[in-house]
Amino acid sequence: MSAETLINNRIVLASRxxxxxVAANFRLENEPVAEPGPGQVLLxxxxxxxxxxxxxxxxxxxxxxxxxxxxxxxxxxTISQVVASNHDGFASGELVLGFSGWQKYAVSxxxxxxxxxxxxxxxxxxxxxxxxxGFTAWHGLLKIGEPKAGETVVVAAAxxxxxATVGQIAKIxxxxxxxxxxxxxxxxxxxxxxxxxxxxxxxxADFAAQLQSACPNGIDVYFENVGGTVFDAVLPLLNDHxxxxxxxxxxxYNDDYALQPGPDRLPYFVxxxxxxxxxxxxxxxxxxxxxxxADFVREMGEWxxxxxxxYFEDIVDGLENAPDAFIGLLKGSNxxxxxxxxxxx
Amino acid sequence: MSAETLINNRIVLASRxxxxxVAANFRLENEPVAEPGPGQVLLxxxxxxxxxxxxxxxxxxxxxxxxxxxxxxxxxxTISQVVASNHDGFASGELVLGFSGWQKYAVSxxxxxxxxxxxxxxxxxxxxxxxxxGFTAWHGLLKIGEPKAGETVVVAAAxxxxxATVGQIAKIxxxxxxxxxxxxxxxxxxxxxxxxxxxxxxxxADFAAQLQSACPNGIDVYFENVGGTVFDAVLPLLNDHxxxxxxxxxxxYNDDYALQPGPDRLPYFVxxxxxxxxxxxxxxxxxxxxxxxADFVREMGEWxxxxxxxYFEDIVDGLENAPDAFIGLLKGSNxxxxxxxxxxx
Numbered sequence: 001m002s003a004e005t006l007i008n009n010r011i012v013l014a015s016r017x018x019x020x021x022v023a024a025n026f027r028l029e030n031e032p033v034a035e036p037g038p039g040q041v042l043l044x045x046x047x048x049x050x051x052x053x054x055x056x057x058x059x060x061x062x063x064x065x066x067x068x069x070x071x072x073x074x075x076x077x078t079i080s081q082v083v084a085s086n087h088d089g090f091a092s093g094e095l096v097l098g099f100s101g102w103q104k105y106a107v108s109x110x111x112x113x114x115x116x117x118x119x120x121x122x123x124x125x126x127x128x129x130x131x132x133x134g135f136t137a138w139h140g141l142l143k144i145g146e147p148k149a150g151e152t153v154v155v156a157a158a159x160x161x162x163x164a165t166v167g168q169i170a171k172i173x174x175x176x177x178x179x180x181x182x183x184x185x186x187x188x189x190x191x192x193x194x195x196x197x198x199x200x201x202x203x204x205a206d207f208a209a210q211l212q213s214a215c216p217n218g219i220d221v222y223f224e225n226v227g228g229t230v231f232d233a234v235l236p237l238l239n240d241h242x243x244x245x246x247x248x249x250x251x252x253y254n255d256d257y258a259l260q261p262g263p264d265r266l267p268y269f270v271x272x273x274x275x276x277x278x279x280x281x282x283x284x285x286x287x288x289x290x291x292x293x294a295d296f297v298r299e300m301g302e303w304x305x306x307x308x309x310x311y312f313e314d315i316v317d318g319l320e321n322a323p324d325a326f327i328g329l330l331k332g333s334n335x336x337x338x339x340x341x342x343x344x345x
Numbered sequence: 346m347s348a349e350t351l352i353n354n355r356i357v358l359a360s361r362x363x364x365x366x367v368a369a370n371f372r373l374e375n376e377p378v379a380e381p382g383p384g385q386v387l388l389x390x391x392x393x394x395x396x397x398x399x400x401x402x403x404x405x406x407x408x409x410x411x412x413x414x415x416x417x418x419x420x421x422x423t424i425s426q427v428v429a430s431n432h433d434g435f436a437s438g439e440l441v442l443g444f445s446g447w448q449k450y451a452v453s454x455x456x457x458x459x460x461x462x463x464x465x466x467x468x469x470x471x472x473x474x475x476x477x478x479g480f481t482a483w484h485g486l487l488k489i490g491e492p493k494a495g496e497t498v499v500v501a502a503a504x505x506x507x508x509a510t511v512g513q514i515a516k517i518x519x520x521x522x523x524x525x526x527x528x529x530x531x532x533x534x535x536x537x538x539x540x541x542x543x544x545x546x547x548x549x550a551d552f553a554a555q556l557q558s559a560c561p562n563g564i565d566v567y568f569e570n571v572g573g574t575v576f577d578a579v580l581p582l583l584n585d586h587x588x589x590x591x592x593x594x595x596x597x598y599n600d601d602y603a604l605q606p607g608p609d610r611l612p613y614f615v616x617x618x619x620x621x622x623x624x625x626x627x628x629x630x631x632x633x634x635x636x637x638x639a640d641f642v643r644e645m646g647e648w649x650x651x652x653x654x655x656y657f658e659d660i661v662d663g664l665e666n667a668p669d670a671f672i673g674l675l676k677g678s679n680x681x682x683x684x685x686x687x688x689x690x
């Protein structure tokens with residue numbers, strides 16, 4: 001294999017979205033693949049993960065991670081195969097979890113790469129239930145939510161990779177689990193395949209009333225990863241000592257966190273935090289790898305192996321289809337964890 | 346001593362306040378003191394504690410504790426002397442910490458009474474730095490705020506019994522401590538007597554700018570016990586991983602937590618919680634006696650004994666002056682912990 005003969009396809013940020021991203025915010029570019037230098041490896045992307053947080057990187061609002069610059073390759077987690085190596089730690093043919101972004105090839109000095117077993121049955125699962133979304137669910141629910149047997153746990157975006165995992169772990173811990181999802185098809189999946197006790201369609205006109213009926217004992221843990229109207233319906237049902245891990249707010253990714261029309265509910269929320277002794281805690285999973293990732297891999301690996309936690313993927317073929325798939329993700333069009341098959345193994 | 350000869354003075358809730366309490370919401374009543382029955386003690390109140398939470402009990406808004414009914418004696422922590430006892434556990438002359446409320450005498454079956462040493466130098470301190478407010482400060486700061494050496498801690502109501510104690514504990518832990526208080530006199534007290542690094546007057550027109558200057562490295566712990574405009578100024582200065590123990594919101598006690606004029610900052614606040622990984626946690630100190638009170642007494646007793654934590658009281662003489670003193674407390678008129686000397690020891 002000679003690197004010069006290869007063409008890299010990559011998708012760059014053409015312009016910053018105003019509100020929901022549109023196709024014109026993305027541009028496909030082609031360029032020769034760089035030759036790996038001393039100590040470097042050349043990676044061929046097999047799988048690209050598409051996740052809601054990417055919307056945040058497309059804006060230049062201050063956040064926990066720097067924005068993608070105009071003209072830069074969009075960021076994203078990837079499973080890649082080493083196709084050429086000048087690095088003692090990596091050999092051709094090996095599989096790695098990394099952060100190559102929305103492109104077919106990438107050169108790396110090895111920083112941030114994690115080797116995967118070459119015979120791994122589903123390498124792409126390292127982008128989902130066994131990767132960042134699964135770790136997000138595991139940490140947020142168990143380290144902040146701390147559900148006890150018999151308590152009621154409410155999970156939004158219940159058919160997504162984080163929500164699906166949160167709910168299944170909560171069931172393992174003996175909680176009553178109510179999912180929230182968009183549309184009847186997703187709700188059926190959440191109940192029938194994932195084993196939640198109930199799942200409600202947040203698009204229903206009487207959603208708030210349905211949620212109240214489904215939670216006769218109130219809500220002890222609300223895993224917040226959507227915001228918006230779901231949060232509004234949850235708030236009055238929260239019990240004393242409720243825990244609210246906050247891991248993402250997809251409903252607000254498109255509005256740059258602008259102030260909303262009144263009334264101002266912030267003083268009311270703070271008074272609820274006091275009177276009902278809530279614990280509301282934000283987290284970014286990248287803060288917790290050093291301390292907890294090994295525990296996560298051990299525990300989640302066992303749950304996945306024994307099918308106590310089930311996992312479903314929504315696979316899109318071809319890098320060129322990533323922008324449309326991502327636009328759909330923010331609208332809730334995907335079924336299960338969205339991944340792009342960039343190349344065959 | 347014969348109980349029949351005694352007259353009990355008590356102050357009852359005459360009507361529910363609309364907004365700030367006024368004198369007409371209180372009524373002084375006189376009645377014969379009841380004779381203690383079998384297993385009961387008669388208590389004579391020496392000290393009555395006045396605290397902001399009492400405003401909440403005067404409303405019938407749902408809260409963590411039931412409201413005082415119209416015509417009932419107002420609730421409150423007290424230091425009392427046993428004046429007659431038919432209870433094996435108590436003898437005449439003993440001092441007890443209890444919850445007799447706004448009255449000169451009370452009959453008790455012993456439930457909830459804690460004996461104090463009869464030779465205690467300052468029995469009323471068991472209502473302050475060595476009692477509920479001190480425990481609130483100790484738990485909220487150390488168990489939720491968790492300040493580290495070199496971090497910046499901001500404390501509102503810094504001259505009050507909770508705020509003063511929070512700041513002094515934070516200094517012991519090596520933090521930089523910025524107090525906030527109402528008026529220059531209180532601010533001077535907080536700096537000169539309590540040893541805070543700085544103290545700002547929240548009534549200053551440029552308060553928000555002053556706070557920013559006083560916190561060049563941002564804010565790591567904000568001990569929230571006032572709400573309102575102080576919270577608004579603190580919010581943009583909070584660092585990643587900031588901790589916000591929420592123990593009371595005096596600025597909102599008078600408005601029944603009504604929704605405020607817009608814009609709605611709740612989505613913005615939740616997005617900050619996520620992006621900056623805040624921990625926001627409400628607590629009511631009565632939840633924590635069983636587990637932590639002994640540790641508190643040991644540690645705080647030592648700090649008070651060695652003058653590492655100093656304590657100042659604002660003493661009002663006479664039960665009949667309690668309503669005015671309480672109305673002033675909600676306006677910030679007191680200097681130090683407000684207690685009523687109901688009778689001499």
